[in-house]
Amino acid sequence: MELNNLYQSLNLILPEIVLSISLVVLVLADLIFHKDKRLIPYIAGIGIAITGAFVINQFNVSGFGFQSSTQTMRNYGLIAVDSFGVFFKLIVIASSILIVFFSSSSGEINKIKGRIGEYYALIYGMILGMFFMIIATDLILIYLSLELLSLSSYVLAGFTKLRDRNSEASLKYLLYGAVSSGIMLFGISIIYGITGSTNLYIINSLIQGPHINLFTLSFSVILILVGIGYKISSAPFHFWTPDVYEGAPITITAFLSVASKAAGFALLIRFVKTTFVSYIDAEGVWALINVFDWQSILIAISILTMTLGNFSALWQNNLKRMLAYSSIAHAGYILLGLVVFTNQGLLAILIYFVFYLLMNLGAFLVVMLIANKTNSEEIDDYDGLGYTSPLIGVSFAIFLISLTGLPPTAGFIGKLYLFIALVDAKMIVVAVIALLNSVVSLYYYVRVLKHMYLTKATDYTPQIIPSFGNKILLLILVIPILVFGIYFEPIINLAKNSLVILGL
């Protein structure tokens, strides 16, 4: 029985196993080819692609893994594999593959060719951490996976050591991360003290019982939220974001802003849903266990997050910093999908992440290509670029318009579904605030277009001609944004089939 369970569990974490094997292969390859490291990116990319194939293969699999011997007959375990998790793993895989491509043409990363093996090994560490975050249903595993992700990203944030900013980013990230994970661990220990368990499913059934001290439980939940809030950079735990995003190599910034955020959201959603939802009615509305006023707190956090993000972005002259604030604002929008506590809201989050992946990575790719040439991310250096580099200019315009959420781009569909979820839950005022926020965001996104197009090109305006590979990469990101803006059926269907979170 025990062995059988173990075998089944290993089957469930096949993607993680494959990823770990690829990591070993990568490290070995790095040792063997230590003179010529041209092959390393290919090996890294192939490893991620194979892992991706195993993830896709899991699409209709569901089950609990690593159930302890006394619990085998009951419905929970250390991990839960379900279509929700697979969906988020695919988001992580897709952004990882794109980041490998980004890295191979990034000027910054090419300057550290000698250490490229470690770079990819650390990225693998991040992916592994995210994968476990997405499937973990036990507080200890949640904590460990969060730390695995964080430790790898601390190093990567300062990896290039080209500028002082790199070290600053790394250190700030580490300090904030250490404090918030300490707080989170404290919260976990309190929960364990109250319930005697670290398993979310057991906690769920226990807190529905009568003998729980609600105040202590709420307190511990808030402490855990600090840790997760830090990962998704929601206010008021977002202060590290602009500095880290500005200082880190741009590939890592892009990766943090999409994949790490996706994993953080997956964790938050799974944590809230498995621990605090007692049942889901026929309309898809989640009934929360009466512990703690989730809705008001999360509404406050999401509105605060998007408003702070948008208003701070207005004053930024550094594109990376601006995109950092914009990604904070987007975290606020995405949180709106959770605060309604309905399946409709969850659907909106999944849809949003697909589009967010495309448009945000696209924006970072453009900033990277420009920085490769000009060595600058200042908005003044974008003057007239739209004329000298048409492909870059038009793609950037489409990414930014999509980030604003205007039709006919995919960003509009993502926002539309969020607002549909809000209106369906009759939260009109919140919807109005969020919509007004997107008007504010228009100003700073369009400000970039203003510099690129409304200022004439001069003789000093650099001409950026992307390599053939980068052109393909740009088109891979631009075309779906336009196509899904008009024909979004496939993405909705994908998201609709990915709503299963085991346990309820």
Place this chain on the structure above:
Amino acid sequence: MMGFPILTFITFLPVLGMILILFLKKEQTNTIKYTTLIITALQVVLAIILLANYNYSAAGVYEEKSFQFIEKFRWIEISGISWLGTVKIDYFLGVDGLSMPMVLLTALISFIATISSWNINHSLKGYFALFLLLDTGMMGVFVALDFFLFYIFWELMLLPMYFLIGIWGGPRKEYAAIKFFIYTLFGSIFILLVMIGLYFSATETLADGTKVFTFNILQLMNSSNYTSDGLLSPLNPNNLRFIAYLALFVGFAIKIPMFPFHTWLPDAHVEAPTPISVILAGVLLKMGTYGILRISYPIFPDITRDLMWWIALFGMINIIYGAFVALAQKDFKKLIAYSSVSHMGYVLLGMASLTTAGVNGAIFQMFNHGTITAMLFLIVGVVYDRTHTRGIDDFGGLATQMPAYTGFVTVAFFAAIGLPGMSGFISEALVFVGAFGVESIRILTILSTLGILLGAGYMLWTLQRIFFGPLNGKWSSLKDLEFREYAMLIPLSIIIIFLGVYPSAMLDIMNTSVNSLVNFLHTNFTATTISGF
């Protein structure tokens, strides 16, 4: 004509042209210009074909089967699961008497604006590509009958307009462009919210009998389609229809632009290049009033009846405020911009009357204002091209130097004043006849007539300051009109005079639909029709 998707062609032809242009080289300036000219000319031809096949006795408005040139097929269909109903969105185009005049106007003004764009002198490729994209957005708004599709077209225009003002505009173009963009986006978020609210309030019964939520504008006009607990359902005693109506109205009013949301207009007009001013005044402003007639009115007849006095009040404020501010202008283009504010007030006043004469007058005024103001902006463009100034006091005595030009100016000015024999007279008269007949807004109507007087004042005074009196010595070498300018001004003058003499040509197109709309507004969503089932 059956089977040929003429509305799709007339809407997406410009996009086709845009793609063609993107494949041309930057240096092929003439090819780019002629491609655009041919595309917009084809659009005019298609519009004439539409008119030739138009059935004058079909009403449309709320009845799908009497819409004409219908194209309808399923665009998005997402099968439902337990808690999520089927999602379906239709690609649904069609015209009736409300939209037909606007389709004709859009085709005509786009063509004229293309000719007017001939002397755009830099970044031609980008200019004409954006221009054509804008054209598609405008045409799409007037033919879409699905709210979602309508919204996409509505928003599609923002970005091209931003660039067209921002890149090819005057000295303060950046400010004007972003102001336009933020203002209109601010308006459209309200439209979006109401759209989502309506979606969850009404269902459409499909052929197989299932009920699904709908964006179909015509289905939303049917009070029996509303669910009992929808946010915007009249059956729900706690419904938010009143607030939704105001939100939607603000969204459209910004585009009109209605006082106090008009402040973007003078900036946009003054900074925009001439052809874009022509498009802006000629077509874009009409989208606001068209949206009210097509969406706000028939979906919310109950609120419309309650608020008609307020709409008339804002109409009156627009008329008088716009006229007074125009009177004080020293910049020729700004004067025309404020006269636009004043003239769009007549449209609001006519609409507010909820009578056949008033609404007919309003739509006719929309068309006439489109042609007349387009002509006025072209006129400003002509003199600005030659002198690079627009200060009214910088001129004087141009009549002797440019007699042909002065002739056209006189036609346009008199039409704007509303002189009998010109199209503007008929529409303003109809508006006043309609509005005066309604007791509750009679006082407002009487006050609004002051606008005619003021209009005559600022127009004639301008005419005098620019064209009469002694010739300013600086301008003694100005050339009169050239061929391209004749090509723009003659067709517009002919239309203005023709419709002044024979207004039935346009009124007959809209009359059946307007009758049906007015009747619908007075008899639907009343206490009896709502509680009656």
